[in-house]
Amino acid sequence: MRDIRTLKFLDKFSGLFQKFGVDYPAMRKILQVKLIMDQRRVPTIFSQGAQSKKKKAGDDGNGFLKSLWLYAFFGLLTIPFIVLGENYLFQMSIMFGFVMFIVMTSMISDFSSVLLDIRDKNILHTRPIDKKTISAAKMMHVFIYLFYLTGSIVAIPLIVGLFRHGIIFFLLSIILIILMEAFILVITALIYMLILKFFDGEKLKDIINYVQIGLSFSIMIGYQVLGRSFEFINFHVVLTPKWWQVFIIPMWFGAPYELILNGHFDSFYVLFSILAIVVPIIAFFIYLRLVPAFEKNLQKLATHSVKKEKKRSKLESSFIKMICSGKEEQAFFRFASLMMKNERDFKLKVYPSLGFAIILPFIFLFNSLRDGGFSSISSGKGYLTIYSTMIIIPSVITMLKFSGKYKGAWIYKALPLDHLSPLFKGTLKAFLVRLYLPLHLVLCILFIAIFGVRVIPDLILVFLISAFYSIVCFIILKKVIPFSESFESVGQTESWKIFVLMIPIAIFAVLHYLSTLASFGVYIYIFIMLVANLFLWKKRIRA
Known part of the structure; x- marks a missing residue:
């Protein structure tokens, strides 16, 4: 030896x-x-x-x-x-x-x-x-x-x-x-x-x-x-x-x-x-x-113990039917949700970044607090720091292709599907609803407490932009079947793309700031984002 x-x-x-x-x-x-x-x-x-x-x-x-x-x-x-x-x-x-x-x-x-x-x-x-x-x-x-x-x-x-x-x-x-x-x-x-x-x-x-x-x-x-x-x-x-x-x-x-x-x-x-x-x-x-x-x-x-499976409530089932079109997409939404919830390796590599995303806006706000005090923050546009949380989106979308049980990915090929669009749509929507939306809601509550109810339209706009940005990341990043690769292959093959994808975040923040300078500018921006999301989610997600 x-x-x-x-x-x-x-x-x-x-x-x-x-x-x-x-x-x-x-x-x-x-x-x-x-x-x-x-x-x-x-x-x-x-x-x-x-x-x-x-x-x-x-x-x-x-x-x-x-x-x-x-x-x-x-x-x-x-x-x-x-x-x-x-x-x-x-x-x-x-x-x-x-x-x-x-x-x-x-x-x-x-x-x-x-x-x-x-x-x-x-x-x-x-x-x-x-x-x-x-x-x-x-x-x-x-x-x-x-x-x-x-x-x-x-x-x-x-x-x-x-x-x-x-x-x-x-x-x-x-x-x-x-x-x-x-x-x-x-x-x-x-x-x-x-x-x-x-x-x-x-x-x-x-x-x-x-x-x-x-x-x-x-x-x-x-x-x-x-x-x-x-x-x-x-x-x-x-x-x-x-x-x-x-x-x-x-x-x-x-x-x-x-x-x-x-x-x-x-x-x-x-x-x-x-x-x-x-x-x-x-x-x-x-x-x-x-x-x-x-x-x-x-x-x-x-030692191993079996968890009791919780029954889905009617409200949850209705919500899934509302955001997912077709039974196939609904099934993949539930599957991806369970994987994100139960996959320990996935949680270890992704969940810390979600915690960091909650902290980032307040790091920037803390610097403003030292300079001008709380009154200057509450009356200003510091809520735009919420865009810093979007930096986790490309990295998490990249992580969606990994799993500790990746060898079971053969089941995708055995399914009677004409194309994998329902799989990609269901997985992306599961990420936005199960991971990103709770994080965004926590920040919304904190930001409303700091800035007041005046920022509610802005926070709605940020979530719509986040959904739009998720599709942009999916289109640019390499399309791989979700949960089909080993965590041992996590690396830097697309790190340059992730870095480049940080640039649109700054552009979205600047456009948001400019929309606040015009009357009803934020509401016009919300309408544009609604139309853009409907188009991309329907037309641009393909296998």
Whole structure:
């Protein structure tokens, strides 16, 4: 079996593992097999095109390692913050916040399946291998990839920091990044551990899915709060310490720089520095103590329970008949709705973006609030920021072709259909009604509370434009049968189209603004959009 360089480096620390009661030779052999098997796994960030080329070329290299260049490119974005000056708390908090955002999202999308893997019980627990060794192999498996991932992001910025701020800055950064890695890994495991304790079966799998979505959601909120903890006054960054800033974890890792490099020994910096060192270490030892219980509760994922099927109400059936023409389209509408509701992989990859879409308009409104106050917002046209939510439409429509049960797509060819237009129409309408409309209604309630009832016509217009825009995206993007491809092929094959499709959103927003300048302009725009929607939905959706 081919040896791996990472394991040769890990051999130097074999004595440390043995002190903790880990059978290092057995752990090493397990890791060797896992790392070789990982060559078959394509990371979420990798493209389908790259995957197909890999198969054609017979390349057996690790796809994750070959994708690190993209993470390295992301890391270049942190360089301006490192060379900006010597306000280390601001600079390094932003840097650590950015790194934590990338690492945590990658952890959720690519490595949760490793932490929650229950196949080890059938394969390894039947062998004379200590459970602590199996758990250590699982943890090191994830840590190795997190090391590569984080290293690719921070390598170039830290080299720049070495020349800009000196060797102490460089060494301190390495220590803090290692602590951050341990903290991310342990906290993620502890969250799953807590959920495993109280839930089981199918309900547990749903809860874990929603926690993963919640983690993605909270990461974005936290990053926004971090940036707004600082203020720019006369081109200088100013921080006013507040009690709630103790919950902004990236600031923990920014404080030691102020303490050591700038000699600021205020209680604020001392407390945050202590948290950056002590909390990851304590969390690590807590995890080691709870590993046996974690592995025991992990077996709950193997249990299955059948959900009771809910009967459709007459009101729901009438609504479906009203928006869908023909029984075929109605059937596909119901099918797509069930897939979006029950497909866990789909929810994990799509639902976080829906949460981000709710936040985006208020990020722009928050900036206006700081400039002019609430009265200026409520009387202005800040409601047009709702157009920022439309950026999720092309990406979600792209995701509609993927499914964890994609092998069942043969059924489409077996159906007695002359063409697939009812399938595409039903799926798109299910997306708009089941996913986009609830999001839009939440924003409508919030915007009416802020701007008053005067914006109701504008909000109706935005939804009509969203429906029109969905058809435009469908026409431009590659037409693939819904839920017929594997999630492993999610990638960047059409990323340039998605980027180009952002341009019409700005055009729609500008036209909307211009319509508000004329009497009844919004109502005329609504009529135009109604006619355009009727035409496109009837004439332009074809297989």
